[in-house]
Amino acid sequence: xxxxxxxxxxxxxxxxxxxxxxxxxxxxxxxxxxxxxxxxxxxxxxxxxxxxxxxxxxxxxxxxxxxxxxxxxxxxxxxxxxxxxxxxxxxxxxx
Amino acid sequence: xxxxxxxxxxxxxxxxxxxxxxxxxxxxxxxxxxxxxxxxxxxxxxxxxxxxxxxxxxxxxxxxxxxxxxxxxxxxxxxxxxxxxxxxxxxxxxxxxxxxxxxxxxxxxxxxxxxxxxxxxxxxxxxxxxxxxxxxxxxxxxxxxxxxxxxxxxxxxxxxxxxxxxxxxxxxxxxxxxxxxxxxxxxxxxxxxxxxxxxxxxxxxxxxxxxxxxxxxxxxxxxxxxxxxxxxxxxxxxxxxxxxxxxxxxxxxxxxxxxxxxxxxxxxxxxxxxxxxxxxxxxxxxxxxxxxxxxxxxxxxxxxxxxxxxxxxxxxxxxxxxxxxxxxxxxxxxxxxxxxxxxxxxxxxxxxxxxxxxxxxxxxxxxxxxxxxxxxxxxxxxxxxxxxxxxxxxxxxxxxxxxxxxxxxxxxxxxxxxxxxxxxxxxxxxxxxxxxxxxxxxxxxxxxxxxxxxxxxxxxxxxxxxxxxxxxxxxxxxxxxxxxxxxxxx
Numbered sequence: 001x002x003x004x005x006x007x008x009x010x011x012x013x014x015x016x017x018x019x020x021x022x023x024x025x026x027x028x029x030x031x032x033x034x035x036x037x038x039x040x041x042x043x044x045x046x047x048x049x050x051x052x053x054x055x056x057x058x059x060x061x062x063x064x065x066x067x068x069x070x071x072x073x074x075x076x077x078x079x080x081x082x083x084x085x086x087x088x089x090x091x092x093x094x095x
Numbered sequence: 096x097x098x099x100x101x102x103x104x105x106x107x108x109x110x111x112x113x114x115x116x117x118x119x120x121x122x123x124x125x126x127x128x129x130x131x132x133x134x135x136x137x138x139x140x141x142x143x144x145x146x147x148x149x150x151x152x153x154x155x156x157x158x159x160x161x162x163x164x165x166x167x168x169x170x171x172x173x174x175x176x177x178x179x180x181x182x183x184x185x186x187x188x189x190x191x192x193x194x195x196x197x198x199x200x201x202x203x204x205x206x207x208x209x210x211x212x213x214x215x216x217x218x219x220x221x222x223x224x225x226x227x228x229x230x231x232x233x234x235x236x237x238x239x240x241x242x243x244x245x246x247x248x249x250x251x252x253x254x255x256x257x258x259x260x261x262x263x264x265x266x267x268x269x270x271x272x273x274x275x276x277x278x279x280x281x282x283x284x285x286x287x288x289x290x291x292x293x294x295x296x297x298x299x300x301x302x303x304x305x306x307x308x309x310x311x312x313x314x315x316x317x318x319x320x321x322x323x324x325x326x327x328x329x330x331x332x333x334x335x336x337x338x339x340x341x342x343x344x345x346x347x348x349x350x351x352x353x354x355x356x357x358x359x360x361x362x363x364x365x366x367x368x369x370x371x372x373x374x375x376x377x378x379x380x381x382x383x384x385x386x387x388x389x390x391x392x393x394x395x396x397x398x399x400x401x402x403x404x405x406x407x408x409x410x411x412x413x414x415x416x417x418x419x420x421x422x423x424x425x426x427x428x429x430x431x432x433x434x435x436x437x438x439x440x441x442x443x444x445x446x447x448x449x450x451x452x453x454x455x456x457x458x459x460x461x462x463x464x465x466x467x468x469x470x471x472x473x474x475x476x477x478x479x480x481x482x483x484x485x486x487x488x489x490x491x492x493x494x495x496x497x498x499x500x501x502x503x504x505x506x507x508x509x510x511x512x513x514x515x516x517x518x519x520x521x522x523x524x525x526x527x528x529x530x531x532x533x534x535x536x537x538x539x540x541x542x543x544x545x546x547x548x549x550x551x552x553x554x555x556x557x558x559x560x561x562x563x564x565x566x567x568x569x570x571x572x573x574x575x576x577x578x579x580x581x582x583x584x585x
Contacts, residue, residue: 008458015417015461016424017454018442027458030516034459037517038406038472044479051477052484055308055533056295056558060337075196079428090426091437 003028003035099128100580104168104267104321111157111167118157118167122150122211125169129213129265132238134585137259139174139232140182141214149211156209165328166209171266173257174215175222176202176312177301181212185303186220186230186253189423189448191430199301200333201270201312208328213266216256220450221420222277222305225522227255228513229452237285237506238263238581242547245584248506251281251522257315258285262581268316268325272302274309275408276502276526279538282315283501283551286540286579288322288568289315291526293559294533295340296326298333306415307338309408309530319539319568323347326561342559350565356390358567361494365401366525368503374544375500382498382541382552385574386567396494398486403479404528405520410463410476411531416453417460423448455516484532491557496567499525501538501551525553535561539568540577549579 003011005024008031012019019027073086082089102110110116126143146169153167177183177195184190198206206212219229226249227235237250238259250259254271258281261269271278273291282289290313297312304310314325327347333339362383367376383393425431425444432443449457463472490497503524512519529536535558538551552571556564 003462007462011458011462011465014465015457016438016441016445017449017457018446019454027455030455031459031462034409034455034516035462038409040406041403041410041475041479044400044403044482046475046478046482049478049481051474052481053477055484055531056293056338056340058295058338058340061334061341063334078196079193081425081429081431088426091434091440093437 003031097124099124099264102264102267103318104316104324105318107168107267108165112162118150118153118211119147121167122146122169122213125213125266132263132265132585135236135238135259135263136233137217137235137256137263137265138171138214139184139186139217139256142181142212145181146211146213153209153211163207163209164324165205167211168209168267169211169213170205171213171216171257171260171269172202173218173254173270173272175218175272175303176270177303178202178212178215181215183215183303184231185222186218186232187448187450187453188231189430189445190428193429195301197301200298200335201302201329204328204331205270210328216260216269218256219253220453221303221416222253222272222274223416223452223456224252225276225280225519226509226512227252228509229450231450234509235259236509238585239285239506239548240581240584247509249284249509251284251506253277254281254315258282258287258289261285261287261315261317263585268314268321270312270329271315272310272312273530274306274412275530276523278313278315279526279536279551279553280502280522282538283540284506284549286549286577287315287317288319288540289313289538290322290326290561291529291536292326292330292561293340293535295338296330296559296561298331298336298339300333300335304419306412307419308415309412319565319572320348320351323351323565345562347561347565350562351569353566353569354390355386355566355570358391358496358563359494360386360391360393361396361490361497362393363398363401363490363497363499364395365398366499368524371500371503372544375503375550378542378550378552379498379500382571385571386498388574389570394494396490396497398490398528400479400482400486401528404483404531405524407476407479407483408527408531409459409520410472411480413456413460414464414473415460417457417464420453420457480531483528487532487534496563497555499553499555501525501553505544505546505548505550529555534558535564537564537568539571539575541571541575542577543579
């Protein structure tokens with residue numbers, strides 16, 4: 001399953017990372033190197049093996065669906081790049 | 096109290112209780128050592144004012160007879176742990192000047208017991224690296240050097256700052272994290288003790304997420320006993336982490352010095368890899384001999400899927416990372432690069448904020464999770480992961496613990512392995528299996544190679560059986576009598 005420059009461009013777009021066109025070939029080669037090494041996994045017989053979903057023998061705990069922490073806009077907004085009153089300011093998405 | 100040299104965390108606790116020195120004097124001595132050690136680049140943020148305030152509060156509690164288990168003990172904190180009001184970067188530019196408004200559970204536990212924070216420690220960006228070279232703050236330098244050489248060596252990664260700070264005696268212990276070897280490999284490279292506990296032993300709440308099913312916090316310390324004291328404080332159930340195990344935390348230090356007579360130790364034959372230096376082979380055999388002398392029985396075991404662990408890891412960890420790191424969108428915290436459209440802001444922020452290795456792993460993760468490849472890569476890897484965990488389960492039916500080398504080499508030169516990602520990944524060949532199976536693992540310094548660099552041995556145990564590992568690690572430590580320290584050049 002070799003990756004070409006067009007695939008890198010598509011995946012980079014999915015991951016919202018900008019990669020300049022001149023980097024795509026080199027990145028494709030790098031990723032192919034890693035993926036070729038990963039291909040070894042096909043040698044393992046996993047017939048009848050369920051994919052692991054939890055590494056420890058524990059059930060996820062349940063709790064009551066109640067608010068555990070009070071709203072505190074100042075704390076929530078403390079690290080925001082841009083705010084106005086109690087809101088995050090983000091770029092306009094609708095015209 | 097002017098020297099930090101040769102002082103263990105346990106001796107410091109005793110000295111503070113006996114009022115041989117004050118917590119403030121102890122903090123000042125370490126702050127001075129940190130200032131003189133800036134060429135090592137171990138700290139990304141020094142917090143002297145906070146350290147002194149915490150130390151004075153400790154002195155007051157000691158005077159009132161209210162000392163906690165770690166009262167007045169100065170520690171370094173890996174910059175992956177959120178610390179309230181203190182900049183936390185995860186070694187990345189994308190977090191900018193992020194100052195958490197909350198404290199991670201692990202560090203909160205340490206402060207509850209009276210520990211003192213000296214500062215935040217350098218690390219590979221988002222803990223993705225084995226040499227500390229992916230840090231946005233530049234690499235940490237190992238205090239150890241090859242005999243007669245000035246070449247700068249890596250302290251390992253990702254917890255390189257933690258390992259260097261402990262090895263250079265800039266703190267009495269440090270927090271670290273380990274998703275594939277990030278506590279144990281740097282401990283081995285710096286002659287320190289590193290413990291990755293059972294998955295779920297320490298809360299992950301407030302630890303910047305990399306690969307959530309693999310990440311675990313643990314200590315790096317000067318001695319096995321020191322590591323046991325630290326882990327006892329760090330561990331414990333936390334309702335804020337749904338994967339935190341609701342189990343008692345034993346007093347781990349009580350296991351150090353216990354007899355290991357009659358324990359069965361497994362040596363996995365698949366860990367004898369091609370190209371491993373003969374010195375590491377010899378040290379491993381020596382470790383077996385030491386444990387036999389202490390009354391253990393050593394037998395060969397088989398973990399047949401060992402060689403598939405790294406490829407499985409390099410699907411699972413990037414997949415989880417690409418999901419976890421989706422949160423860095425420039426909207427709520429950290430860096431924002433302004434642009435014309437929302438998409439431009441996302442892309443420019445992430446491209447500028449993330450380093451090359453992080454981007455590489457996000458791309459791999461996004462690829463293996465994308466439509467059409469999910470079954471072939473991600474589900475396949477999770478099936479192989481189950482096989483690897485089953486190998487350990489079978490082995491632990493006949494043995495109590497496993498003994499292996501920690502890393503396939505000693506510390507290497509900064510810059511020596513940056514051109515080939517796969518070669519860098521191979522550093523974690525002996526440690527990554529333990530994360531995939533959620534088991535506890537420990538690295539103990541056991542000897543020096545011919546160039547005078549430290550080498551470590553790794554112990555692997557059953558889930559939640561850190562106690563047995565601490566007993567075995569204590570036996571190895573005593574037999575190895577590892578007293579070498581890096582010659583001070585900084």
